[in-house]
Amino acid sequence: MTQVHVDETSGSDTTGDGTPDKPYQNLAYALFTHPQDVELLVRKDQSTPYDKPTASSLKKAVKGADGLKKKQQKAGEIAEREAKERAEAEKKLEESKKIVLTEDASLPKAVKAKLSKLAPLRGQRIRVSGWVHRLRQQKGLAFIVLRDGTGYLQAVLSGTAAQTYDALTLTLESSVELTGTLQAVPDGKTAPGGHELIVDYWKVHGAAPGGEEAFSNRMNEQSDPSILSELRHLVIRGETASSVLRLRSLLMSAFRDTLTAHDLLEVTPPCLVQTQVEGGATLFKLDYYGQPAFLTQSSQLYLETCLPSLGDVFCVQESFRAENSHTRRHLSEYTHLEGELAFITFEDLMNHIEALICETADKLLANPESAALIKTLNPSFQPPARPFLRMSYVDAIKWLNTHGIQHEAEDAQGNPIKDADGAVKMVDHVVGDDIAEAAERKMTDILGKPMFLHSFPAELKAFYMKKIPGTGEGGKVYTESCDLLMPGVGEIVGGSMRIAEMEELLAGYKREGIDPAPYYWFTDQRKYGTCEHGGYGLGVERFLAWLADRFTVRDCSLYPRWPGRATP
Numbered sequence: 174m175t176q177v178h179v180d181e182t183s184g185s186d187t188t189g190d191g192t193p194d195k196p197y198q199n200l201a202y203a204l205f206t207h208p209q210d211v212e213l214l215v216r217k218d219q220s221t222p223y224d225k226p227t228a229s230s231l232k233k234a235v236k237g238a239d240g241l242k243k244k245q246q247k248a249g250e251i252a253e254r255e256a257k258e259r260a261e262a263e264k265k266l267e268e269s270k271k272i273v274l275t276e277d278a279s280l281p282k283a284v285k286a287k288l289s290k291l292a293p294l295r296g297q298r299i300r301v302s303g304w305v306h307r308l309r310q311q312k313g314l315a316f317i318v319l320r321d322g323t324g325y326l327q328a329v330l331s332g333t334a335a336q337t338y339d340a341l342t343l344t345l346e347s348s349v350e351l352t353g354t355l356q357a358v359p360d361g362k363t364a365p366g367g368h369e370l371i372v373d374y375w376k377v378h379g380a381a382p383g384g385e386e387a388f389s390n391r392m393n394e395q396s397d398p399s400i401l402s403e404l405r406h407l408v409i410r411g412e413t414a415s416s417v418l419r420l421r422s423l424l425m426s427a428f429r430d431t432l433t434a435h436d437l438l439e440v441t442p443p444c445l446v447q448t449q450v451e452g453g454a455t456l457f458k459l460d461y462y463g464q465p466a467f468l469t470q471s472s473q474l475y476l477e478t479c480l481p482s483l484g485d486v487f488c489v490q491e492s493f494r495a496e497n498s499h500t501r502r503h504l505s506e507y508t509h510l511e512g513e514l515a516f517i518t519f520e521d522l523m524n525h526i527e528a529l530i531c532e533t534a535d536k537l538l539a540n541p542e543s544a545a546l547i548k549t550l551n552p553s554f555q556p557p558a559r560p561f562l563r564m565s566y567v568d569a570i571k572w573l574n575t576h577g578i579q580h581e582a583e584d585a586q587g588n589p590i591k592d593a594d595g596a597v598k599m600v601d602h603v604v605g606d607d608i609a610e611a612a613e614r615k616m617t618d619i620l621g622k623p624m625f626l627h628s629f630p631a632e633l634k635a636f637y638m639k640k641i642p643g644t645g646e647g648g649k650v651y652t653e654s655c656d657l658l659m660p661g662v663g664e665i666v667g668g669s670m671r672i673a674e675m676e677e678l679l680a681g682y683k684r685e686g687i688d689p690a691p692y693y694w695f696t697d698q699r700k701y702g703t704c705e706h707g708g709y710g711l712g713v714e715r716f717l718a719w720l721a722d723r724f725t726v727r728d729c730s731l732y733p734r735w736p737g738r739a740t741p
């Protein structure tokens with residue numbers, strides 16, 4: 174009689190064959206594999222000899238073998254059923270190739286429409302085009318949620334329309350044209366816009382791949398951020414990303430409306446420049462026909478030149494900052510909304526910035542489309558109350574110290590000073606310190622409302638800022654400058670009054686080690702009819718991060734750039 178060996182320690186049910194060299198591991202498996210008359214021999218491990226199994230272990234093994242047999246039978250049945258289903262599906266697919274859907278010419282002529290404009294077309298035959306945003310196929314029906322960028326529409330394919338080869342192989346993100354009758358959804362059911370399309374004719378414009386390359390296999394909301402950045406061109410098709418971008422567009426219109434209502438004229442300054450505005454450390458340098466040039470950090474200097482020509486002006490322009498900052502509020506390229514106003518005081522400037530923010534927020538809430546987007550993205554959004562809190566830089570330093578908000582100690586070279594145990598030493602703020610992002614954020618989060626920080630020391634600010642006459646705390650010179658801080662984001666606006674006096678400006682260039690020669694046109698402003706003036710720059714992505722409650726400005730830019738990333 175054939176002997177079948179089982180070694181309960183070193184045997185294997187997958188690679189074993191029952192010989193003494195390749196024993197099985199389980200008696201039940203040995204019995205299941207050799208149901209015929211065999212002699213079973215078992216050992217605990219290699220240190221014990223093979224022996225007959227005990228009666229009780231044999232009884233247990235018979236039960237186990239029985240279970241394995243049933244499992245095998247079941248798996249066989251499932252495989253058979255699946256093979257049958259596959260064959261049926263293949264047959265159905267093959268047959269579907271013969272089904273040709275034609276448009277019934279006797280039906281009323283379809284009206285071509287965008288999805289956001291469907292409400293007045295209920296009951297009519299319409300033709301819409303877009304992308305398959307969601308898809309469910311069951312019982313000979315196909316339910317599509319179509320997306321065209323302006324909105325979403327639920328559509329139902331039934332009968333022949335759901336039996337064509339294209340219908341059976343339809344995939345997410347395929348582009349399609351759907352024609353049919355628009356109906357209100359039955360009571361108790363919901364759908365985007367409250368209606369659905371009963372499709373009588375449709376076609377595929379461009380089929381998206383299925384399988385491995387399927388859209389939903391490329392990424393989802395839980396994918397690693399690096400994948401989402403790489404696939405930003407696909408991410409923007411998602412509901413959240415597209416809502417943010419749509420709100421961004423409405424925000425830009427609202428800003429423009431507010432600024433126009435305040436008599437500011439829009440201008441378009443250049444991006445390629447040969448002058449710095451915010452310090453050499455953050456300049457992107459490039460070769461411009463053999464001459465050094467930069468990507469602009471701010472259009473402010475050009476706006477200043479427009480005042481005598483066009484009056485108060487604003488621009489919406491990309492600004493570039495070569496900062497090696499990987500924070501959630503820094504981009505290498507960002508959209509900069511800048512305004513410049515003539516014959517104003519510092520007080521007027523802050524009032525204007527406040528009006529710009531509040532009136533723009535009010536406009537967005539009054540517009541049903543933007544209001545709905547804000548409600549979805551940031552349900553607890555409250556428009557800011559006026560007037561904004563105003564705190565001088567010197568008072569802010571005191572406030573930080575009384576609230577125990579410290580900053581990392583640095584040596585003269587800017588390196589962190591560490592304690593004996595290696596932890597970075599934290600110290601109180603003193604007048605003259607730059608208030609760092611972390612401290613600024615803690616402060617706005619505690620105060621919980623927009624606030625102006627103003628009157629910064631001249632030594633911390635750019636060359637063009639107007640000085641407050643005399644000296645203040647710590648014997649320092651201060652400037653008519655302000656940063657607007659928002660809870661959750663920090664600084665969203667930086668503004669100041671500008672030096673109107675020629676001599677003061679020349680001293681500013683000198684202090685910052687700037688060669689005045691390339692600034693001749695900016696200096697000329699002080700020569701040909703100077704005036705008191707001031708302006709500001711608002712980071713659009715930061716404003717949007719605040720408005721739409723996004724964690725990072727990267728989600729508020731169409732194709733964000735940050736250190737190391739300039740694709741897609």
Ligand code: 4AD
Nearest residue numbers: 471473494503504507511665666667708709710712
């Ligand atoms: O405070 P900043 O550097 O001011 C200026 O550039 C002035 N010349 C503007 C002016 O007065 N016309 O920048 C203004 C705003 C900041 O408050 C911030 O919102 C945004 O621009 N900003 C950035 N946004 C994203 N990424 C960056 N790296 C940014 N740097 C500044």
